[in-house]
Amino acid sequence: MPHPRFNLVDAAQMLSWALDQWRAQLGDAGVIPGQAAEDRYGVCTIGGERSILAALCPRRAEEVVALVRIAGEARIPLYPISTGHNWGYGSALPATDGCVIVDLSGLDRIIDFDPALGLVTLEPGVTQGQLRDYLDRHQFDFLVPVTGAGPNCSLLGNALERGYGITPFADHFGAVTSLEAVLPDGRIYRSALSELGGGDVDRAFKWGVGPYLDGLFAQGNFGIVTQMTIALAPRPEKIQAFFFGIDRDENLASVVTAIQHVLRATAGMCGSINLMNARRVLAMMVPYPNARVGPAGILPLEVIAELAGQNQVMTWTGVGALYGGAAMVRAARREVRRILKPVARRLLFFTPQSTARLNRLIRYVPGLGAGRIARAVSTIDASLQLIAGYPSQIALPLAYWRSPAAPLLGRDLDPARDGCGLIWYPPLVPMKPERVRCFVDMVKEICGSHRIEPLITLTSLSDRCFDSSIPLLFARDDAEQAARAKACYRALLEAGQKEGFLPYRFGIDAMGWLTQSGGVFWDVVSKIKTAIDPNGIIAPGRYSP
Numbered sequence: 001m002p003h004p005r006f007n008l009v010d011a012a013q014m015l016s017w018a019l020d021q022w023r024a025q026l027g028d029a030g031v032i033p034g035q036a037a038e039d040r041y042g043v044c045t046i047g048g049e050r051s052i053l054a055a056l057c058p059r060r061a062e063e064v065v066a067l068v069r070i071a072g073e074a075r076i077p078l079y080p081i082s083t084g085h086n087w088g089y090g091s092a093l094p095a096t097d098g099c100v101i102v103d104l105s106g107l108d109r110i111i112d113f114d115p116a117l118g119l120v121t122l123e124p125g126v127t128q129g130q131l132r133d134y135l136d137r138h139q140f141d142f143l144v145p146v147t148g149a150g151p152n153c154s155l156l157g158n159a160l161e162r163g164y165g166i167t168p169f170a171d172h173f174g175a176v177t178s179l180e181a182v183l184p185d186g187r188i189y190r191s192a193l194s195e196l197g198g199g200d201v202d203r204a205f206k207w208g209v210g211p212y213l214d215g216l217f218a219q220g221n222f223g224i225v226t227q228m229t230i231a232l233a234p235r236p237e238k239i240q241a242f243f244f245g246i247d248r249d250e251n252l253a254s255v256v257t258a259i260q261h262v263l264r265a266t267a268g269m270c271g272s273i274n275l276m277n278a279r280r281v282l283a284m285m286v287p288y289p290n291a292r293v294g295p296a297g298i299l300p301l302e303v304i305a306e307l308a309g310q311n312q313v314m315t316w317t318g319v320g321a322l323y324g325g326a327a328m329v330r331a332a333r334r335e336v337r338r339i340l341k342p343v344a345r346r347l348l349f350f351t352p353q354s355t356a357r358l359n360r361l362i363r364y365v366p367g368l369g370a371g372r373i374a375r376a377v378s379t380i381d382a383s384l385q386l387i388a389g390y391p392s393q394i395a396l397p398l399a400y401w402r403s404p405a406a407p408l409l410g411r412d413l414d415p416a417r418d419g420c421g422l423i424w425y426p427p428l429v430p431m432k433p434e435r436v437r438c439f440v441d442m443v444k445e446i447c448g449s450h451r452i453e454p455l456i457t458l459t460s461l462s463d464r465c466f467d468s469s470i471p472l473l474f475a476r477d478d479a480e481q482a483a484r485a486k487a488c489y490r491a492l493l494e495a496g497q498k499e500g501f502l503p504y505r506f507g508i509d510a511m512g513w514l515t516q517s518g519g520v521f522w523d524v525v526s527k528i529k530t531a532i533d534p535n536g537i538i539a540p541g542r543y544s545p
C-alpha cells in the first residue's frame, strides 16, 4: 500500500518526511541525520558495518511514543539502544542496514526506589555508576548489579540482553520484575497485573499473571522498553571473596566437581565462581608482549609459563564470593575450605575492607608503591569492589590487550571508540568435568589454528551450568587480523554446535547464523513478530528471522 502522503513509495521522500516530523517532536538537537549518525554510532569492536539512516535522541517516554508512530507511518525501521555499549556483540549498531537508531541514553531518570523491598524503577539511560551514586547519596544499602563492562553501561540495556554480573543477583533479566514498553503501533505495553491496577504487586512479583510476556522484550524485538523495575540485592553483613589456583591442567576436572560441591554446600550464599586460564589472567596483568609471539601466531606455551611464573599466575585461577550474615559466612567459608583445599592451591580469603586497607597501606611503603605487589593488590582491591556492587573499569583494559591503543587511566574507557577489536563468544557449558575438558580443548584448538589467543573464562550460572566468555581479541585496523577473528568466531560456533556448546547471546553479525535453520521455535517467533509488528518497525533481524 503506498503511503497516504505520497503517490509513490519513495524511500528518500519518506525519510525526509519522517525526519521533519521527528524534528517537530524532538527539536533539531534530537535528530542526528545520516553521516553524522554513522560517525557517532557506526564504530563497533566486532568490525561490523551498517548503513544508518539517522539517530533520534528522545528525552521523555512520550516522545518515544510519538517517534514510533511516525516511523510506523513512514515504514522506517528503528533500532533502540540504551547506552549502546554492547561491546563485543555490535556496540550501538543495528542488526540490519537501513535503520534509524533510537538512542535512549537521554531517558535517565531513576523513577522510584523502594527501600523496603529493594526495588528500583529506572529508565534506559540509567547507568551502573549513576545508580551507585544515587544509592550512596541516599544511604540505601544495596548492591548495584555490576558487570565487567563498567560504570557507563545501562542497567536496562544489559538486562534486555540477558547479561550476567558477579553480585548475588547475577542473572540480570532474572532480577527484572516489571517493565513498560512502547509497541510498534505506539501503544504502551504493561503486564496484566499493572493493567488491573496492581502496579505495586507487579513490581514485587516477576511472573505477573497469564502468559509471561515481559520475557518477549529480552533478546527480542517487540517494542522499545522505556522503564523497568529491578530487584537489588541488599548489602549483606559480610562479603568474603576467595581466590584459588590450579597448578596443572589435568586437575581442572576435579576442580569443576569441587566447584559444583561448593555451590551446593553453600546453597545460595555463593555468587558466581569464575575460572580463568593463565592467558586470561595475564591479559589483565601485563601488556601484550608483541615481540614474543611465536611462529604459530600466538604466545608460545613457554612464554606463557615464564610470564605466569613472574606474576605468580597459576594454570587456572578461581574467584568466588560469599554473601550473608557474619556467622553464616564463617560457616560457608569452612565448607569452601573443606571442599577446595584437597584439589586447589593457594586458597586465600579477602574482604573488600581488608584489601582496600592493604591497598592504601602499600602505597605508603617506600619501594612497594609502584611495584608488582602493589599492582596485584590494587587489582584484587578493584575486583573486590566489583564483587561488593561498586562499578569499576577494572575489566575493560582486556579489550585493549591486542589493540595499538593503550587504555588511558583516568579517562572513560570505550573500546569501540578507541579502535579495539573484540568479538565475544559466550557459550553455555554443562557443569560436567568431561564436557568442560572437551570445551577447553576445542577453544584452544580453534583459537590456536586462527592465531587468536585462547583466553578462557568459565562463570558458574548455577550448580548445573557454566557460561564461558571467550574474548576474541584483534587489532581492528588490521584487516587480516579482523578477518581471522571473524573466521575464528564462525569456526567456534560451528564446532561448538556439533559438541552441544551454544552461546547464550549473539552479536549482530551472527543473528543470521542463529535463525538460519528455521524450525518451530523461529517460526513461532516470526508469527508473533508479524502479529505485533507487521511492518517490521522495531529492530528487524534482532533475534528473529
Ligand SMILES: Cc1cc2nc3c(=O)[nH]c(=O)nc-3n(C[C@H](O)[C@H](O)[C@H](O)COP(=O)(O)OP(=O)(O)OC[C@H]3O[C@@H](n4cnc5c(N)ncnc54)[C@H](O)[C@@H]3O)c2cc1C
Binding pocket: 080, 081, 082, 083, 084, 085, 086, 087, 088, 091, 092, 104, 124, 146, 147, 148, 149, 153, 154, 155, 156, 157, 158, 160, 161, 162, 163, 164, 165, 223, 224, 225, 226, 395, 396, 397, 398, 399, 415, 422, 539, 542
Ligand atoms: C571488557 C568487557 C567486559 C564485559 N563484561 C560484561 C559482563 O560482565 N556482563 C555482561 O552482560 N556484558 C559484559 N560486556 C558486554 C557489554 O559491554 C555489556 O553487556 C553492556 O552492558 C551492553 O551495553 P549497554 O548496557 O550499553 O546496552 P545497549 O547496547 O544499550 O543494549 C543492548 C541491546 O539491547 C537492545 N536494547 C537496549 N535498550 C533497549 C530498549 N530500551 N528497548 C528495546 N531494546 C533495547 C538493543 O538491541 C541493544 O543493542 C563486557 C564487555 C567488555 C568489553
